[in-house]
Amino acid sequence: MRLAARTAAFTPSATLAITARARRMRAEGVDVLDFGAGEPDFDTPEHIKAAAVQALREGFTKYTAAAGIDDLKDAVCLKLKRDNGVEYRRENVIVSCGAKHTLYNVCMVLFQEGDEVLLPAPYWVSYPEQIRMAGAVPIPVETGEADGFRSRVQALEAACTPRTAGLIRNSPCNPTGAVLDRKDLEAIAAFAVARRLTVISDETYEALTYDGHEAVSIAALGEEVRHRTVVVNSLSKAYAMTGWRIGYAAGPVEVVQAMGIFQSQVTSNPTSIAQRAAVAALTGPQDCVRAMRAAFAERREAVVAAVNGLPRISCVRPGGAFYAFPNVSGCLGRRAGGRPLGTSADLADYLLEEARVAVVPGMEFGSDRHVRISYATSKATILEGVRRIGEALRRLR
Numbered sequence: 001m002r003l004a005a006r007t008a009a010f011t012p013s014a015t016l017a018i019t020a021r022a023r024r025m026r027a028e029g030v031d032v033l034d035f036g037a038g039e040p041d042f043d044t045p046e047h048i049k050a051a052a053v054q055a056l057r058e059g060f061t062k063y064t065a066a067a068g069i070d071d072l073k074d075a076v077c078l079k080l081k082r083d084n085g086v087e088y089r090r091e092n093v094i095v096s097c098g099a100k101h102t103l104y105n106v107c108m109v110l111f112q113e114g115d116e117v118l119l120p121a122p123y124w125v126s127y128p129e130q131i132r133m134a135g136a137v138p139i140p141v142e143t144g145e146a147d148g149f150r151s152r153v154q155a156l157e158a159a160c161t162p163r164t165a166g167l168i169r170n171s172p173c174n175p176t177g178a179v180l181d182r183k184d185l186e187a188i189a190a191f192a193v194a195r196r197l198t199v200i201s202d203e204t205y206e207a208l209t210y211d212g213h214e215a216v217s218i219a220a221l222g223e224e225v226r227h228r229t230v231v232v233n234s235l236s237k238a239y240a241m242t243g244w245r246i247g248y249a250a251g252p253v254e255v256v257q258a259m260g261i262f263q264s265q266v267t268s269n270p271t272s273i274a275q276r277a278a279v280a281a282l283t284g285p286q287d288c289v290r291a292m293r294a295a296f297a298e299r300r301e302a303v304v305a306a307v308n309g310l311p312r313i314s315c316v317r318p319g320g321a322f323y324a325f326p327n328v329s330g331c332l333g334r335r336a337g338g339r340p341l342g343t344s345a346d347l348a349d350y351l352l353e354e355a356r357v358a359v360v361p362g363m364e365f366g367s368d369r370h371v372r373i374s375y376a377t378s379k380a381t382i383l384e385g386v387r388r389i390g391e392a393l394r395r396l397r
Helices: 005-009 014-027 046-057 070-084 099-112 127-132 153-159 182-195 253-266 274-284 287-307 344-355 379-394
Strands: 094-097 116-121 137-142 164-168 198-202 229-235 245-252 334-336 337-343 371-375
Touching: 005 379, 014 344, 046 274, 070 094, 070 245, 070 274, 094 099, 094 253, 099 127, 099 164, 099 198, 099 229, 116 127, 116 153, 116 337, 127 137, 153 182, 164 182, 182 198, 245 253, 245 379, 287 379, 337 344, 344 371, 344 379
Parallel strands: 116 137, 116 164, 164 198, 198 229
Antiparallel strands: 094 245, 229 245, 334 337
């Protein structure tokens, strides 16, 4: 059977691949600690699960509207006004099967062959792949580690060409944890408006910020930029609902309508009971989110301190999300026995095999000088995992 030519350009998700490999090893009895998963280790809060159970008992198990139920769209509008200070109506909102699905829909309806899309790097692994699937061209725009990996408008302007159609921004950022401040966002908003660019604002980690950082939505910075922006968010990270697969977008009516038509032919509606659970998450008590954020903040302190104590590694303090992105360039070019470690992927393989710790190579995020460590796990696991990494690094020559 012949595969379509486009499949040659597809690459699997590195984060999911690392997590799957770690799980296989654990199933075989190997004591592997997983720093690869972008998934909270907390259970979904009880009031959210109760809403799903109630939906089952009421028989709410049939098809819904392809773009999501009205109650959930209204809950999204409530959340965006309450938390982000931006107003949308029901017709501006679409619900999809997670933020990844939402982002794919956005790329498919907004970008076409030959379009260029600016992508501050390091970036989430799926952005460039989804841009390519739409026939467009990802244009990485490097950010500076010394600057906390924050996007600067000057670099975006320098990368802009007549073919530039859009920009994907992600704050707090996966994988670096960088959080853009209001001043930076205002400059990026003015740039996008002046260049007539579409802004895709991935705000998946907005609830997880530390040190007084505020996750500002670029759509809240004025009507002009709001009309050029599609806000994307998810319930996975803030509410520990990864498996429920609920994400959403808010944007101009014509964009949302196109996404709805596209989704109706690809997946139809997100799971009915998960949608009812999502209503409870967005409209119910938010103390569960605050409690998880406090736990992540404590873990962040532990991982940054421990990693910065390792040989040949340094780690910028992340302002949000639940990832550290240490610089491992001092380990590259060295040897493990007779084996050269030339790339971050080589180092990640070495740490999995020798330290029994799973990390994600930074090359998958656009920087081969780094690895990503998820601290969405217990403090005890963090400290033991970093200890193992340190022992393995000390054996390098």
